[in-house]
Amino acid sequence: MAGRSKIVFDAVRYDYTPPGGAPVPALDGVSLAIAEDEFVAVVGPSGCGKSTLLHLVAGFLPLSDGRILLDGRPVGPPGPDRGVVFQHFALFPWKTVRQNILYGLERKRGLDADTRRALARRYIEMVRLEGFEDLYPAQLSGGMKQRVAIARTLATQPDVLLMDEPFGALDAQTRGLMQEELLAIWSRRRKTVLFVTHDVHEAVLLADRIAVMTARPGRIKALVEVGLPRPRDRAVIRSAAFAERCEDVWALVREEARAAEAGVGQMGATEAGGAR
Amino acid sequence: MRRLLHWLLRSLPVLLMVIAWEAAVRLGLVGAALLPAPTTIAAAWWRLAADGDLLPHAAASLWRATAGLAISVAAGVALGLAMALSRTAERLVQPLVTFLYPLPKSALIPIVLVWFGFGHGAQIAVIVLGCLLPVVLGAYNGARGVEPALVWSARSLGARRAEIVRDVVVRAALPDILAGIRVALALGFVLLVSAEMVGARRGLGFLIAFLGETGAYPAMFAVVVTVMALGFTADRVLLAATRRLLRWREA
Numbered sequence: 001m002a003g004r005s006k007i008v009f010d011a012v013r014y015d016y017t018p019p020g021g022a023p024v025p026a027l028d029g030v031s032l033a034i035a036e037d038e039f040v041a042v043v044g045p046s047g048c049g050k051s052t053l054l055h056l057v058a059g060f061l062p063l064s065d066g067r068i069l070l071d072g073r074p075v076g077p078p079g080p081d082r083g084v085v086f087q088h089f090a091l092f093p094w095k096t097v098r099q100n101i102l103y104g105l106e107r108k109r110g111l112d113a114d115t116r117r118a119l120a121r122r123y124i125e126m127v128r129l130e131g132f133e134d135l136y137p138a139q140l141s142g143g144m145k146q147r148v149a150i151a152r153t154l155a156t157q158p159d160v161l162l163m164d165e166p167f168g169a170l171d172a173q174t175r176g177l178m179q180e181e182l183l184a185i186w187s188r189r190r191k192t193v194l195f196v197t198h199d200v201h202e203a204v205l206l207a208d209r210i211a212v213m214t215a216r217p218g219r220i221k222a223l224v225e226v227g228l229p230r231p232r233d234r235a236v237i238r239s240a241a242f243a244e245r246c247e248d249v250w251a252l253v254r255e256e257a258r259a260a261e262a263g264v265g266q267m268g269a270t271e272a273g274g275a276r
Numbered sequence: 277m278r279r280l281l282h283w284l285l286r287s288l289p290v291l292l293m294v295i296a297w298e299a300a301v302r303l304g305l306v307g308a309a310l311l312p313a314p315t316t317i318a319a320a321w322w323r324l325a326a327d328g329d330l331l332p333h334a335a336a337s338l339w340r341a342t343a344g345l346a347i348s349v350a351a352g353v354a355l356g357l358a359m360a361l362s363r364t365a366e367r368l369v370q371p372l373v374t375f376l377y378p379l380p381k382s383a384l385i386p387i388v389l390v391w392f393g394f395g396h397g398a399q400i401a402v403i404v405l406g407c408l409l410p411v412v413l414g415a416y417n418g419a420r421g422v423e424p425a426l427v428w429s430a431r432s433l434g435a436r437r438a439e440i441v442r443d444v445v446v447r448a449a450l451p452d453i454l455a456g457i458r459v460a461l462a463l464g465f466v467l468l469v470s471a472e473m474v475g476a477r478r479g480l481g482f483l484i485a486f487l488g489e490t491g492a493y494p495a496m497f498a499v500v501v502t503v504m505a506l507g508f509t510a511d512r513v514l515l516a517a518t519r520r521l522l523r524w525r526e527a
């Protein structure tokens with residue numbers, strides 16, 4: 001692994017406690033080291049704890065056990081050093097596109113109003129939302145909201161990017177463009193990225209390494225080194241190495257998806273039995 | 277022109293009721309002494325207004341309503357937010373709110389008047405008594421219902437605690453706060469008029485009671501209609517303000 005570790009997960013456990021219920025383990029024994037400026041994708045069956053993993057690094061949730069180190073120190077409360085793109089966007093509905101993007105910039109030291117405006121404009125252009133600056137999120141499509149969320153986070157230029165299925169709501173064409181854009185941004189200005197996706201192709205296209213998670217409670221099942229050349233662009237999709245890597249990851253994901261389904265099936269059987 | 281037509285169409289039921297009422301009185305189906313005809317009431321209203329009897333009383337009521345509502349909104353929002361944001365405040369205030377909510381506020385009017393004397397203060401206290409809780413509950417429920425991801429996203433964009441309250445919690449709670457204020461407004465008018473009927477020497481409620489006791493029913497109804505018109509207008513103004521403040525909700 002190149003460079004020192006930026007983020008270290010050490011036997012991380014998180015128990016989710018539903019309101020008024022008993023805690024259920026969402027993550028159990030996650031260990032993983034992410035190097036400085038490394039791009040790591042996380043894939044795994046839905047409900048395996050991918051979002052939870054991101055939220056723990058962001059400092060939103062308390063660990064139930066284990067440690068997460070950021071630059072060698074336990075992660076602190078949320079802050080602008082770790083930019084988050086949420087799975088469900090989490091845009092401020094009472095702010096326009098421009099105001100949403102300006103919010104983080106206004107809280108950054110040393111930016112005057114003109115610089116903030118210029119930065120906001122640049123990121124609005126990057127996500128192709130010119131002409132929509134003064135609309136509210138409720139007036140946008142899902143894909144447009146997602147692009148606002150991405151621009152809002154990228155604009156503050158965080159050290160660490162935590163992205164939770166950031167392209168999930170986009171149509172195929174826009175997704176392709178945004179993937180290219182992210183690759184370009186990342187090679188211009190390297191940063192550490194933890195990128196959750198359910199799209200194996202996307203993971204192989206973007207990441208240095210791919211962490212495949214087990215069904216709930218989530219652990220790291222396998223780490224796949226992508227090993228495709230950098231800088232990368234979409235052309236890599238046509239290479240044999242790309243197809244091979246996708247196949248590897250797919251095989252791992254498929255096993256876990258089956259395990260997850262089997263788990264649900266068993267639960268169903270028990271319940272049916274109980275009813276009789 | 278279209279808007280005028282639309283408005284006319286919407287007021288049609290009210291218009292029909294007034295016409296039916298007028299006809300019923302004129303045809304002698306109801307005694308004019310007990311239920312004066314709308315035209316009689318209109319004439320009485322005009323006389324009251326022209327003699328300068330209406331305005332000072334209306335002004336007194338409006339001032340009390342405004343002051344009472346302003347106090348209720350300020351204190352109610354502060355209390356509701358405190359309850360949503362602090363466990364201690366919640367434990368202290370929540371039982372009181374639950375306990376006091378079903379209390380029939382109008383039953384307390386006489387004693388509140390004794391406590392606060394018979395000036396503006398007592399009338400305002402009666403309004404606050406009724407208006408505070410709806411606002412508290414609106415702010416509390418609204419602030420509690422804030423989507424955690426919104427607070428998280430503000431925090432990871434660098435917002436401090438006070439900024440989160442101002443930029444996220446209050447904004448997210450605003451629809452519920454405004455709904456609470458709307459309930460408070462309706463309740464406030466009713467309570468104010470009741471309180472003024474019992475213990476005031478000024479105000480529309482006092483005027484209603486005074487005219488009723490002296491048997492001047494057309495004039496009494498004229499004041500009742502004035503109260504209705506004021507309440508209706510206040511509600512419309514609040515609705516318009518709400519629509520403006522919550523513009524972002526329209527898709």
Ligand SMILES: Nc1ncnc2c1ncn2[C@@H]1O[C@H](COP(=O)(O)OP(=O)(O)O)[C@@H](O)[C@H]1O
Binds near residue numbers: 024048216
């Ligand atoms: N807010 C929540 N509501 C319901 N379940 C939750 C919540 N947070 C965590 N969980 C539980 O934790 C597990 C992992 O959730 P999550 O991290 O969202 O999974 P993923 O992002 O991989 O789909 C879920 O299976 C669920 O049982």
Ligand SMILES: [Mg+2]
Binds near residue numbers: 050051
């Ligand atoms: Mg998720």
